[in-house]
Amino acid sequence: MPDPMLHHLSFGVSDLDRAAAFYDAVLAPLHYVRVWADDTAVGYGREGEGDKFAIKLVREGLSIPARGFHLAFAAGSRAAVDRFHEAALRHGGRDNGAPGLRPDYGPHYYAAFVFDPDGYPIEAVINRP
Known part of the structure; x- marks a missing residue:
């Protein structure tokens, strides 16, 4: 099996x-x-595996990507998408699209969109029945 396309992604915060x-x-x-943390960064992934997403402290000059960028996290269920959205709004995120089907993206595309506290656009999605 070939290696996955992406090894990891990180955001400055x-x-x-x-x-x-x-x-x-x-x-x-x-x-x-x-899956790891130190004084300047935190890495996230599946328990017992390496990080696929990290946040890294940027003390000066933080720049959020322009329109057209977003990061979509895979969800295991529609309920998980709902809980992602609820947690985001409770922890300093801003709504960018409530959980629901997105028929323009496909008949089973269920997603929620938020901005994180720094303004990064992120999504949780499941694309199956």
Whole structure:
């Protein structure tokens, strides 16, 4: 089997504690956990595996990608998408699209969209019946 297309992705964040609390909460319903952490960064992935997503403290000059960028996290169920969205709004995220079917993306595409506390657009999605 070939290697996956992406090894990992990281975001720069302005407040590591705030961002880690947010991502701890929103990634838990998707079964992603902290797999490592230090004073400047936190890595997330599946329990017992390496990180696939990391947040890294950027003290100056943080730049959020322009329109057209977003990161979609895979969800195991529609209920997990719902819980992701709820957790995001409770932990400093802003709504960018409530959980629901997105027929323009396909008949089974169920997703929720939020902005994280720094303004990164993120999504949780499941694309099966």
